[in-house]
Structures are given as C-alpha cells and as structure tokens.
Amino acid sequence: xxxxxxxxxxxxxxxxxxxxxxxxxxxxxxxxxxxxxxxxxxxxxxxxxxxxxxxxxxxxxxxxxxxxxxxxxxxxxxxxxxxxxxxxxxxxxxxxxxxxxxxxxxxxxxxxxxxxxxxxxxxxxxxxxxxxxxxxxxxxxxxxxxxxxxxxxxxxxxxxxxxxxxxxxxxxxxxxxxxxxxxxxxxxxxxxxxxxxxxxxxxxxxxxxxxxxxxxxxxxxxxxxxxxxxxxxxxxxxxxxxxxxxxxxxxxxxxxxxxxxxxxxxxxxxxxxxxxxxxxxxxxxxxxxxxxxxxxxxxxxxxxxxxxx
Amino acid sequence: xxxxxxxxxxxxxxxxxxxxxxxxxxxxxxxxxxxxxxxxxxxxxxxxxxxxxxxxxxxxxxxxxxxxxxxxxxxxxxxxxxxxxxxxxxxxxxxxxxxxxxxxxxxxxxxxxxxxxxxxxxxxxxxxxxxxxxxxxxxxxxxxxxxxxxxxxxxxxxxxxxxxxxxxxxxxxxxxxxxxxxxxxxxxxxxxxxxxxxxxxxxxxxxxxxxxxxxxxxxxxxxxxxxxxxxxxxxxxxxxxxxxxxxxxxxxxxxxxxxxxxxxxxxxxxxxxxxxxxxxxxxxxxxxxxxxxxxxxxxxxxxxxxxxxxxxxxxxxxxxxxxxxxxxxxxxxxxxxx
Numbered sequence: 001x002x003x004x005x006x007x008x009x010x011x012x013x014x015x016x017x018x019x020x021x022x023x024x025x026x027x028x029x030x031x032x033x034x035x036x037x038x039x040x041x042x043x044x045x046x047x048x049x050x051x052x053x054x055x056x057x058x059x060x061x062x063x064x065x066x067x068x069x070x071x072x073x074x075x076x077x078x079x080x081x082x083x084x085x086x087x088x089x090x091x092x093x094x095x096x097x098x099x100x101x102x103x104x105x106x107x108x109x110x111x112x113x114x115x116x117x118x119x120x121x122x123x124x125x126x127x128x129x130x131x132x133x134x135x136x137x138x139x140x141x142x143x144x145x146x147x148x149x150x151x152x153x154x155x156x157x158x159x160x161x162x163x164x165x166x167x168x169x170x171x172x173x174x175x176x177x178x179x180x181x182x183x184x185x186x187x188x189x190x191x192x193x194x195x196x197x198x199x200x201x202x203x204x205x206x207x208x209x210x211x212x213x214x215x216x217x218x219x220x221x222x223x224x225x226x227x228x229x230x231x232x233x234x235x236x237x238x239x240x241x242x243x244x245x246x247x248x249x250x251x252x253x254x255x256x257x258x259x260x261x262x263x264x265x266x267x268x269x270x271x272x273x274x275x276x277x278x279x280x281x282x283x284x285x286x287x288x289x290x291x292x293x294x295x296x297x298x299x300x301x302x303x304x305x306x307x308x309x
Numbered sequence: 310x311x312x313x314x315x316x317x318x319x320x321x322x323x324x325x326x327x328x329x330x331x332x333x334x335x336x337x338x339x340x341x342x343x344x345x346x347x348x349x350x351x352x353x354x355x356x357x358x359x360x361x362x363x364x365x366x367x368x369x370x371x372x373x374x375x376x377x378x379x380x381x382x383x384x385x386x387x388x389x390x391x392x393x394x395x396x397x398x399x400x401x402x403x404x405x406x407x408x409x410x411x412x413x414x415x416x417x418x419x420x421x422x423x424x425x426x427x428x429x430x431x432x433x434x435x436x437x438x439x440x441x442x443x444x445x446x447x448x449x450x451x452x453x454x455x456x457x458x459x460x461x462x463x464x465x466x467x468x469x470x471x472x473x474x475x476x477x478x479x480x481x482x483x484x485x486x487x488x489x490x491x492x493x494x495x496x497x498x499x500x501x502x503x504x505x506x507x508x509x510x511x512x513x514x515x516x517x518x519x520x521x522x523x524x525x526x527x528x529x530x531x532x533x534x535x536x537x538x539x540x541x542x543x544x545x546x547x548x549x550x551x552x553x554x555x556x557x558x559x560x561x562x563x564x565x566x567x568x569x570x571x572x573x574x575x576x577x578x579x580x581x582x583x584x585x586x587x588x589x590x591x592x593x594x595x596x597x598x599x600x601x602x603x604x605x606x607x608x609x610x611x612x613x614x615x616x617x618x619x620x621x622x623x624x625x626x627x628x629x630x631x632x633x634x635x636x637x638x639x640x641x642x643x644x645x646x647x
Binding site for chain 2: 011012013014016042043044045046047062087088091092093094095098101102105106108109112115118119
C-alpha cells in the first residue's frame, strides 16, 4: 500500500487532518524508512491526535496506531510507547488481499478501544492484563508459582541484575540450569483483590503503593521477614485477576534506610521488573483455553504467509 | 463498515416536523388560541381589570427546528406570552390566571400547569395537539430580563415565583450554534436523539430526559462528522450520533448535568431522580453499543436492523437485494484487544 492509498483509507475511516510525517518520535526505531502519518479522530467528543504507521510486514501484520494525545496515554490497551493494542496478536487472521479494509477495521477497533477507555468501560482490563502495563525496562525469567500464600523465593543475580527467579534453589536449577549465578533470597507476596480506583498500574510500581494492597497473610509474612541496610531484595507480587489467576510483577528493592522488618522497610530505590513466566499456571494458560480438554494442532500452511496458531 | 448515511437521512425526513410556519394545521391551531387570548384579555380589561400590554412569540422545538413527530400523536406547540409588568408588583399565579381566564372555554380542557397554561385539543377522546402558553414578566421594570411565572392556582406562596428565563436567548443561541451543513447535521442528530428518547422511554415517559435537555446537550457537545467516500467529503450522521452519545456518557458523573446556556443557567436534567438518571445512562450505553455494532457491520441491512431497535420503526431497513454485496471483514479475531 503506498502512502497515498493509506491516506485515503484513513480519511475513509473518518480520520481528519491527515499529514505525512517523517521519522516521528513515536515510531519505533527502524532502519526502514516507512512512511508515517498523523491525523485527528473525534472520540467521545474529544479531538485526539493519532500516529499511523504501516510496518514492513503489512499486510501480514496490522497497521500500528499510536495515541499522541495525553488523554489516550493512560488508558487500557495503550502501552508505555503509546502504541494502541487493537487486536490480540494471537488468534487473529488477516485477509492480506484487502489492505484498505485492514486499515479501516484497525482504525474502527482503535476508536472503540479508546472510546471504552475514555468512558471507563474497560477499566477492569487493567487488572486482567496487569503485567502488560508494568514498567518494562527489565525482564526476568521466572518459575515462581503464583498462589495465595506468601513465601521466600530464590533469585539468580548477575552482578546487581536479577536474571531468574523460582520458588527455591532446586526449581531455579531445574528451570534455568544455565542461569544460576549468584543466588539470593527474594520474596513472593500476593495482594488482596483491589480496585485501581482510577489509577494506572504503573502508578503502583512503588513499594509504598503496594504495601497497603498486601493480603493479610502477606503483611504477616513481611512483618516477620528481616532485612538489612546492605541487602537488596527481589519482590514478586501476585496481583489477583478476575478469572481467579494471578498476574506476576516485580520490584527490586534496594538501599534500605534501616535494618528491620520488611513491612517497615524504607527502600530508597525500587526498580520495577517484568517476568517472562515458565510456571505451570502460565504455560497451561497459553496452550489450552479455560476448561481444558482442548488439543492444540499447529499447521504449517507453507504459503509463506503464516498466522500463529 | 456499512454506509448508512442514506438511511439516517430518510429517517430524519420521516420524523421531522417542519418549522411552525411551514405547518399549516399547527399554525392555525396556534393562531386560534392567540386570537382567543387577545380577545379574552381585552374582555377582562373591559371588565375593569388593569392588564398591561403583552406580546407573544414562538418558542420551543419548532422555533429551533428540532421538532419530531410525536409517537402518541399529541403535538406540542409552545408559545411565550410576555406582559410588560414589574414582577415585584404582581403575583405570578395571578398573572397566569389572566391567561387562563382569557382562553378558558376555547376547548373542553384548559389547565394551569406549573410553568404554563395549556390548551388541549382532542378528537374522539384522544389528544391531538396542545398549546403551552408560558407566561413571562418583561419590560424595562425588570432590569431588561424576562421572568417566567411559576405556580398553580392553589400553590402556597413559596411555590409561586418569577424565575429568571431567556427563552428567546436560548432560541437564538441554538439557532446560531452552527451554520450550513453542520447546522443541518446538528438538527438531524437532535431529532434522532429525541425520537430515540420517545421510542426507548415509550412505556415510562416521565422518566425520560426532556427534549430541550437533549437539544441543549447537543448545543454543548455535538461535533460535526464527515468522512471521505469516493474522494468526496460526505456527512456521517452515524458517527456524529455516536460521538454525541459517547460525550454525554463521558460527562456522566453519577448524574448528567446539562446546563442551560442562558438565564436561568440551570440544569435541564435536575428534575430526574437518581434512579431515572441510572436508567437514562443504561439506555445511552445500549444506544452506543448499537451504533458501534452497526458501524462494524459490513451489511447495511443488518446494520439498519440494529439501529431500528434503538430508533424505532421509522428507521428504514433496506432490503438485502437493495444494497451492494457486503464486503467480508478483513480481520477475524477470536479475542479482544491485546
């Protein structure tokens, strides 16, 4: 699809004031100089600015749409780079022959996602996909089991960076045999069900914000756990989801002001990290739908244009 | 996405009431009531009562061009009757009583209601028209402002009041809000909203927002919508209604406050209870969902069926064979957003 056709498809989808922009700050770094556009859509009465980019893989992958207005950037399904996730990457089939429609339908879907966000209709989805909104500067391999009980866990560190986490030494060695470097203790703390009450998950990426949300057993556990000023402590937090499972996110607490109980700890630094999970719950979640009993068949169609099964 | 603009325009043609001047029957009803009013006030004067000079003017939905045909057949004509008098020297109910006495007997049923005097026309026991005469204190004695007489015949003193009002200012504000095709779309969206209200609150009319509240909500929140089709900019009423509905929902904070842009600057939804507000919000959400579903539907036939559930039977549904073969969707997803 050339730039002019994209511009026409955007206008047909109700995007106004469409202008071409070269190398905008919102587009991910790329060696390919694909054309980008910016335009305005009125959503729920607000004229909002969006960025449109056809990645090199289009039409096998969808157009990328970025929310450039501040009202959009803290809504569900908008990531930290302002990219709006209109469709699940998995289980989505694209008719690559209908390029115009791919653009129009993506714009339509984005409009609905943003409209829901502005009206507060999809606020619960922050909790459903809590991990996706957690700051993503650092990612750690994890085999920590998410459950309702707080526990000590084991962390493998490379210098001051956490590399992998698991329920114990043995699990760490078993899941990540090549990643067991310097072993340290960490802690897994589940939270109670809570209401974000208008906050973005990113707002909770601070120890002082998480402590009031800890479950009663987590508070008890953290009260009993002693820390020293010199140590750092990887904390994995289990965030309850509506479906009964838990999202897992992490904070690496450092530079404690005092020795004593973890619950009273005052870390001067708390670095958020995300987890690439290999625990049984997550693996099960990814390969079978809820209710179980499904078989998964991966078919190679051999056409050169494949969708993930 | 189905193009349903033609259907929105046909729907508007079906439901819209022309301005009063263009509707001979309603104009005639109004003029007969006003003749009776003039004659009656003259008669009361001759009987010795001192009735000040007055003027009449059209107000309400006809005057702002957003009238819709009523589902129950009871047409509503709004007329202002402004007396040149100092409001501090007259009891508002006494002034309304002049009007009541003047038009009493014009039809079998004439009533003093809280904000007006109403003359009802019936045929075979069924209401056909009613003329609401809103009574005002006007003139230089009132610091250049108009005041609406409120209260009923047996109202206690605290329920009788002259409340500040600017009906002509409101008419001008709404009439001047947009120009050209934007103004036409603005009125189509208000009329669609009013018909939606009449249809969706058909069994519980008193719980519905007032028509003027929807018109003023559009005054605040309507944004014209267009899209490009075959290189031409065309109106997109579906998108305009969707934006308007979504904006109302975004402005809900337990309640929707629709502030009158002129005196008395009051909330035009204030008479709705919290329960009625909740029902209004739920109905708006259902309307938004229908507009979205229709927008996503590639088939105009099924898209219009979805819209007709919200707007009523006057929303036209094209036969499948009348519409171009709907295009298949290019994206098939088993999940929601990523």
